[in-house]
Amino acid sequence: MKIELGLYASLSDYLPSGNTGHRSVVEIDEGISIQELLSILKIPRDNPKIMFLNGIHATGNEVIKDGDRVAVFPPIAGG
Numbered sequence: 352m353k354i355e356l357g358l359y360a361s362l363s364d365y366l367p368s369g370n371t372g373h374r375s376v377v378e379i380d381e382g383i384s385i386q387e388l389l390s391i392l393k394i395p396r397d398n399p400k401i402m403f404l405n406g407i408h409a410t411g412n413e414v415i416k417d418g419d420r421v422a423v424f425p426p427i428a429g430g
Contacts, residue, residue: 352417353378356388359424361399385421386411399426407427 356377358366363373372400379388389411391415394400403422405424 352424354415354418355420357420357422358392358394359388359422361425362394362398362423363396365394379415380417381417382414384412384414385409385423388421389423394423400424 353376354373356366356376358364359373365376366373366375379391386396386402387398390396401424402411403420403421404413404415405420406422409421
């Protein structure tokens with residue numbers, strides 16, 4: 352199944368090879384969660400991150416469905 356994946360800021364380094372920018376359409380197996388996807392992409396589990404599924408804040412345990420949009424950001428801080 353295909354999903355739209357957005358990895359922002361320093362996390363964009365983990366996009367599949369051949370992708371530029373911070374977004375990509377990727378093909379994944381059915382029935383995997385956001386956390387499982389991040390493991391497949393080799394994003395360290397202990398890296399703090401903010402996740403969204405179809406624009407709604409996610410915990411990472413949500414199962415991804417065909418056509419979903421997953422966005423992952425590193426923590427945002429500023430002053």
